[in-house]
Amino acid sequence: MVTRLTLLHTSPVHVPVFDALRDRDHPGTVLRHLVAPELLDRARADGPGSVAPALRALLAGAAGPVLVTCSTIGAVAESLAPELGVPVLRVDRPMAAQAVRTGARIAVLATVESTLAPTVALLTEEAARAGRPVSVTTHLVARAWSRFEAGDTAGYLALVARAADGVTEADALVLAQASMADAALLTRTPTPILASPTPGLAAAARAAATDSPTCGCATTPRATCSPCTASRARTESRTPPPGE
Numbered sequence: 001m002v003t004r005l006t007l008l009h010t011s012p013v014h015v016p017v018f019d020a021l022r023d024r025d026h027p028g029t030v031l032r033h034l035v036a037p038e039l040l041d042r043a044r045a046d047g048p049g050s051v052a053p054a055l056r057a058l059l060a061g062a063a064g065p066v067l068v069t070c071s072t073i074g075a076v077a078e079s080l081a082p083e084l085g086v087p088v089l090r091v092d093r094p095m096a097a098q099a100v101r102t103g104a105r106i107a108v109l110a111t112v113e114s115t116l117a118p119t120v121a122l123l124t125e126e127a128a129r130a131g132r133p134v135s136v137t138t139h140l141v142a143r144a145w146s147r148f149e150a151g152d153t154a155g156y157l158a159l160v161a162r163a164a165d166g167v168t169e170a171d172a173l174v175l176a177q178a179s180m181a182d183a184a185l186l187t188r189t190p191t192p193i194l195a196s197p198t199p200g201l202a203a204a205a206r207a208a209a210t211d212s213p214t215c216g217c218a219t220t221p222r223a224t225c226s227p228c229t230a231s232r233a234r235t236e237s238r239t240p241p242p243g244e
Contacts, residue, residue: 003029005208006062008077010040010070013153014178014197018069021197026205034058039073044114048076055080062086067204069178071196072114075121087207091178091200092119096126099194103171106136107191109163110176111144111156119176137170139163148179161186164193 003026007018015033022029036058039051055077059066065087068077074090081088096119099106106123110116116138127134141163147156160183164173173193175181181195 003205003208004032004064005029005204006032006034006059006064006066007204008034008036008059008066008068008070010037010073011035011179012037014069017178017181017197018201021201022205025198025202029205029208040070040112040114043072043076044112048073048114048118052076052080056084059084059086059088065089065204065207067091067200069197069200071110071119071176071178072112075118089200089204089207090122091204092122092176092196093126094199094203095174095194095196096122097130098199099123099172099174100126100130100132100134102192102194104132104134105169105171106134106174107167107170107172108136108138108174108176109141109160109167109180110138111141111148111160111180112177113140115176116140119174123174139167157183157186165189167191 009015012035015035018031022031036054039054042054043051051073055073059077059080062084063086066077067089068074069091071090071092074092077088078090100123108116108119108123110119120136120138123134123136141160144156144159147159157180160175160180164183164187167173167189170191173189173191175183175193175195178195178197181197184193184195187193
């Protein structure tokens with residue numbers, strides 16, 4: 001049986017990254033890429049919740065699990081899973097769970113400010129699930145995103161790595177965006193650095209291979225997973241406005 005997985009990106013640079021990870025770790029898995037940069041633009045301007053209608057329309061035809069690689073809109077997409085009828089996984093949830101297991105002091109680095117709040121909320125959620133107290137600090141890497149938008153990947157990653165090396169008194173460093181992952185190769189800090197693409201794709205591939213309705217960690221049945229049951233409750237209690 002062929003394992004098929006849909007990936008939703010807000011930048012085309014992620015397509016070859018996840019294809020390479022698939023070739024290395026999950027050969028035979030068929031990836032279908034959807035690229036919608038406008039979703040991140042809208043989320044940054046109007047808040048992540050503003051992209052929900054567009055996400056519903058874009059993912060309505062998904063035949064199987066969907067992996068959302070943008071951390072800014074991941075929580076909104078994940079919350080739509082019950083009404084879409086397919087697992088919708090956020091790429092950063094396995095990373096967040098790993099960060100909570102690593103230690104109580106977690107530093108989050110991001111290059112887009114709109115990513116910080118969803119990432120902190122996710123870490124708080126995973127800490128509550130694990131029953132572990134955590135302290136989360138956030139660090140916005142100044143001037144990095146403009147480098148990314150200009151196509152200067154080397155300059156972008158160098159700024160992220162420099163920022164990571166400057167963080168002290170943390171048990172784990174979380175690179176909040178998938179685009180930041182390769183900065184881990186440039187750092188000198190002894191603190192564990194966590195990135196989302198590898199564990200996120202692994203979780204999604206497991207969900208697709210087992211063809212079972214699992215939560216974002218791809219290990220817990222959605223019927224018993226607290227984030228998923230909370231999402232379902234929100235969906236069932238929601239009264240759609242006329243015309244929706």
